Amino acid sequence: MARKLAPGRLVIASHNQGKVREIRDLLAPYGIEPVSAGELDLPEPEETGVTFAENALIKAHASALSGLPALSDDSGLEVRALGGRPGVYTADWAERQWFEGPEGRDWYMAMGKVEGLLAEQGPDVDRSAAFVCTLALVWPDGHEEVFEGRVNGHLTWPPRGSLGFGYDPVFVPQGGAQSFAEIDPAEKHAISHRADAFRKLVAAVF
Numbered sequence: 001m002a003r004k005l006a007p008g009r010l011v012i013a014s015h016n017q018g019k020v021r022e023i024r025d026l027l028a029p030y031g032i033e034p035v036s037a038g039e040l041d042l043p044e045p046e047e048t049g050v051t052f053a054e055n056a057l058i059k060a061h062a063s064a065l066s067g068l069p070a071l072s073d074d075s076g077l078e079v080r081a082l083g084g085r086p087g088v089y090t091a092d093w094a095e096r097q098w099f100e101g102p103e104g105r106d107w108y109m110a111m112g113k114v115e116g117l118l119a120e121q122g123p124d125v126d127r128s129a130a131f132v133c134t135l136a137l138v139w140p141d142g143h144e145e146v147f148e149g150r151v152n153g154h155l156t157w158p159p160r161g162s163l164g165f166g167y168d169p170v171f172v173p174q175g176g177a178q179s180f181a182e183i184d185p186a187e188k189h190a191i192s193h194r195a196d197a198f199r200k201l202v203a204a205v206f
């Protein structure tokens with residue numbers, strides 16, 4: 001059985017304000033007071049793992065050194081015909097490689113890269129894909145709990161819709177016809193990989 005999380009302060013091991021806000025809302029009903037790793041000036045460790053769980057644990061352990069329990073998430077897209085890639089490198093595939101010029105992420109380039117690799121395998125390629133989210137909860141004594149959520153679906157081309165972020169315009173969830181960037185965000189949040197992982201965490205630790 002999972003260790004229970006007592007009400008009180010919890011570090012969100014992320015410097016991404018959007019993620020921190022989302023997690024704060026999700027945990028508010030349980031008496032948890034989230035503080036971000038940024039607010040506590042905690043270092044941002046390098047994500048050197050080869051699985052989502054390894055990366056989530058690296059981030060949560062680094063934040064648990066603060067003396068508070070820490071929660072982190074790591075997520076990405078797994079494409080079956082690409083052997084699960086881009087996986088933990090999902091964000092890296094959007095990294096611009098210009099010799100000179102602006103830094104930043106280019107999601108259209110990343111979606112095009114995935115599509116190009118699928119096209120190389122011919123018109124009958126398996127277009128199955130899944131978004132995966134792993135949550136890691138680590139206590140200051142080193143105790144760990146890990147929860148994995150996923151949403152299965154397939155990739156469509158060309159990209160469709162302007163809502164959401166990242167690879168949403170090419171991902172169509174199982175049983176649906178619209179991409180994640182075309183459906184209402186509330187609907188996406190109800191079926192997403194992150195929602196699935198959070199449901200498992202809430203059921204286990206509260």
Ligand code: IMP
Pocket residue numbers: 073074075076077090091131164165166167168180192
């Ligand atoms: P990280 O977990 O912050 O390292 O980000 C993983 C990457 O996966 C993000 O930068 C997004 O590109 C992608 N990703 C994760 N969740 C979603 C989602 O719900 N929609 C679209 N892309 C996502």
